[in-house]
Amino acid sequence: MASPAPPAPPPALTLPPSQFARLQPHAYLLAHLSPPASSNQLSIRANGRAPSQFRPTSANTGSLTHTNGSAVVRVGDTTAVCGVRAELLPTTDIASWSVSHASASSSSSSSSSSPAAPKSNSSSNSADAEESQIQDLNLLVPNLSLSTGCAPGFVPGAPPSALAQSLSYQILALLHSTRLVRAEDLRVWYEGPSFTGEEGGRMDVDVDVDAEGERDENSAATKKEIKAFWVLYIDIMIVSLAGNPFDAAWAAVLAALRDTKLPRAWWDVDNEMVVCSDVVSEARKLTLRGLPVASSFCVFEADAAAGWRAVIVPDADEEREIEDTAKRGMLRRWILADPDGYEEGLSQERVCLVVDKEVVGGEGKTVIVKMEKNGGWAVDSRELKQLLDVAAARWESLKQILEQC
Amino acid sequence: MVAPSATLSTLNRADGSASYQCPSTGSNILGSVNAPVELPGRRDALKPEDATIEVFVKPGTAPAGVGERYVEGIIKTLLGRVILGREKGYPRRGVVITLAVIGGESVGRGDPYLVLLPALLHTALLALLSASVPLSMTFSATVLAVDASGQIRREPSAEDAATAQSVHVLAFSSKGHLLLNESQGSFDFDTWEKVRQRASAICHGTQLVSADGDVAMVEDVDGRPLEGTLRETVEDQVYRDYNWKINAA
Numbered sequence: 038m039a040s041p042a043p044p045a046p047p048p049a050l051t052l053p054p055s056q057f058a059r060l061q062p063h064a065y066l067l068a069h070l071s072p073p074a075s076s077n078q079l080s081i082r083a084n085g086r087a088p089s090q091f092r093p094t095s096a097n098t099g100s101l102t103h104t105n106g107s108a109v110v111r112v113g114d115t116t117a118v119c120g121v122r123a124e125l126l127p128t129t130d131i132a133s134w135s136v137s138h139a140s141a142s143s144s145s146s147s148s149s150s151s152p153a154a155p156k157s158n159s160s161s162n163s164a165d166a167e168e169s170q171i172q173d174l175n176l177l178v179p180n181l182s183l184s185t186g187c188a189p190g191f192v193p194g195a196p197p198s199a200l201a202q203s204l205s206y207q208i209l210a211l212l213h214s215t216r217l218v219r220a221e222d223l224r225v226w227y228e229g230p231s232f233t234g235e236e237g238g239r240m241d242v243d244v245d246v247d248a249e250g251e252r253d254e255n256s257a258a259t260k261k262e263i264k265a266f267w268v269l270y271i272d273i274m275i276v277s278l279a280g281n282p283f284d285a286a287w288a289a290v291l292a293a294l295r296d297t298k299l300p301r302a303w304w305d306v307d308n309e310m311v312v313c314s315d316v317v318s319e320a321r322k323l324t325l326r327g328l329p330v331a332s333s334f335c336v337f338e339a340d341a342a343a344g345w346r347a348v349i350v351p352d353a354d355e356e357r358e359i360e361d362t363a364k365r366g367m368l369r370r371w372i373l374a375d376p377d378g379y380e381e382g383l384s385q386e387r388v389c390l391v392v393d394k395e396v397v398g399g400e401g402k403t404v405i406v407k408m409e410k411n412g413g414w415a416v417d418s419r420e421l422k423q424l425l426d427v428a429a430a431r432w433e434s435l436k437q438i439l440e441q442c
Numbered sequence: 443m444v445a446p447s448a449t450l451s452t453l454n455r456a457d458g459s460a461s462y463q464c465p466s467t468g469s470n471i472l473g474s475v476n477a478p479v480e481l482p483g484r485r486d487a488l489k490p491e492d493a494t495i496e497v498f499v500k501p502g503t504a505p506a507g508v509g510e511r512y513v514e515g516i517i518k519t520l521l522g523r524v525i526l527g528r529e530k531g532y533p534r535r536g537v538v539i540t541l542a543v544i545g546g547e548s549v550g551r552g553d554p555y556l557v558l559l560p561a562l563l564h565t566a567l568l569a570l571l572s573a574s575v576p577l578s579m580t581f582s583a584t585v586l587a588v589d590a591s592g593q594i595r596r597e598p599s600a601e602d603a604a605t606a607q608s609v610h611v612l613a614f615s616s617k618g619h620l621l622l623n624e625s626q627g628s629f630d631f632d633t634w635e636k637v638r639q640r641a642s643a644i645c646h647g648t649q650l651v652s653a654d655g656d657v658a659m660v661e662d663v664d665g666r667p668l669e670g671t672l673r674e675t676v677e678d679q680v681y682r683d684y685n686w687k688i689n690a691a
Contacts, residue, residue: 199511199514199515200515202507202508202511202512203508203511203512203514203515205508206507206508206509206511206512207512209508210509210512210626214626214627215628385519385522385523386523387519393628402630403630403631404628404629404630405625405628405629405630405631405634406626406627406628407625407626408623408624408625408634409623409624409625410620410622410623411516411519411520411621411622411623411624412519412520412522412523413523413621414523414615414619414620414621416620417619417620418620418634418635418638421623421631421634422631425631
């Protein structure tokens with residue numbers, strides 16, 4: 038009797054990586070980030086990036102012809118399209134204009150030294166006393182739409198989800214708090230005929246506050262007044278959502294505003310209306326204040342049982358122990374820059390930093406414009422300081438991208 | 443500095459409720475918690491092992507807008523780590539938190555919501571405690587404004603916050619973690635470190651241990667720590683609730 042052939046090993050239960058990623062997402066990402074020491078592999082994210090590496094970003098401006106400014110920004114697979122449309126708001130349509138403006142103009146001559154006026158950044162040259170007009174009159178109207186079929190979870194055509202609404206608000210709040218758009222750019226002035234015969238200052242000359250003293254008699258004589266405002270409708274469509282919508286949306290807003298051109302508008306006395314020139318060469322670009330760049334992070338925690346076990350919160354002292362083990366090479370949590378959709382689903386803690394750089398005495402100084410951290414306790418001042426450096430590096434790279442487009 | 447005041451279980455029909463007044467920011471919040479409740483149309487695929495937290499913020503005079511959605515998101519994420527949604531009876535059910543702004547400055551479109559945020563968070567916490575929802579820890583939060591000269595001002599009013607250089611909201615857990623940070627306006631990291639230290643002192647009463655091992659007490663600057671105020675409010679309520687039992691013994 039011939040000896041039986043050695044039994045074939047039972048077929049091992051093998052799964053392709055993509056299925057493993059769906060079934061055990063947490064273990065899958067953890068296995069990538071903490072490979073066994075024997076394998077000599079680098080700790081790398083499931084998408085092949087290093088923990089503090091951002092996705093490749095590209096920007097393209099001026100794609101939409103019917104807008105005043107537009108941009109498409111692609112961060113990995115997240116794509117945001119932003120269009121800026123400018124509409125005129127005549128001051129006659131502002132209900133409280135005659136009242137509020139009368140009081141504002143009387144105070145504006147003395148406000149250069151008033152402490153109540155918020156000091157502008159040292160980089161911006163003019164402290165505009167009526168900068169709050171943007172906020173008071175709602176001259177910036179951003180809206181973000183996620184119901185484009187951008188991701189399976191978002192039904193196309195559905196009413197704006199809570200995420201879309203809160204992103205719209207974040208963009209609006211950031212536009213206000215960074216004071217990115219100058220109110221002066223949005224004003225349409227009318228200068229009455231000068232009867233004194235002096236060479237009248239053109240509308241764009243007399244922004245500086247210092248000369249206001251001498252100019253006071255002039256302006257009283259020429260009677261310069263605001264006839265209308267430009268309202269910027271900033272519409273953002275997230276065409277494809279693969280995590281981190283805020284960074285992409287904000288970059289798109291930034292690129293679109295840099296691209297925005299407003300036509301020359303003036304008050305036509307005979308028709309009593311504001312008319313615009315259709316000559317492209319007369320249109321002027323917005324002069325933005327700075328270039329705030331957003332970078333988001335998420336924290337992935339290595340607790341494999343996190344999916345089912347009751348939550349155990351480490352004490353602040355235990356936190357230090359965790360840090361000590363981290364120094365010995367046993368990482369238990371990773372801060373991942375620019376998370377994609379897969380990583381966002383696996384982490385609760387988020388950090389968002391918006392930084393700008395201004396040149397003080399020849400060297401660039403990083404200014405934080407917004408810093409958010411929520412949903413956990415892994416990130417404290419030490420981690421935030423490190424993330425600030427990452428965000429500053431991101432600022433440099435995004436600046437190049439935006440300047441090239 | 444006038445300390446904030448709070449009352450627990452002010453509403454009869456809700457599972458838990460609290461009202462909270464902060465005189466320095468001028469906010470007055472009423473909060474109610476219903477938990478655990480059955481939620482209609484719950485998709486089990488979402489997170490079957492955990493409770494769903496829903497937060498509604500109702501502004502005083504206007505219908506809720508995008509700003510409220512944003513604040514709801516912040517509160518929800520923070521409470522998501524605090525509420526033990528896996529305790530018995532909670533998975534697949536909902537914890538519904540409603541916070542109504544019933545006094546103080548109304549927040550306009552695009553205005554920063556940060557000034558109101560600590561009051562909203564405290565109200566939510568007290569209402570959760572009043573509803574006996576299991577929590578992994580408590581927390582306390584504060585808002586600080588930094589003006590152009592670098593002065594840190596505790597719990598500014600809405601006008602002060604509007605003129606400030608930067609506004610920061612920080613929440614610390616009872617175990618000393620930084621749970622939440624929301625900062626707006628331009629500032630640098632050193633300023634933020636100072637703000638964090640001050641906020642920690644306001645919430646916990648002690649400053650961080652300095653390099654030489656000193657623990658500086660700053661109670662005299664900021665009055666009683668917020669953590670203690672909240673704790674005492676709850677203690678008082680518990681004492682009142684169990685009055686019959688304590689006195690009978």
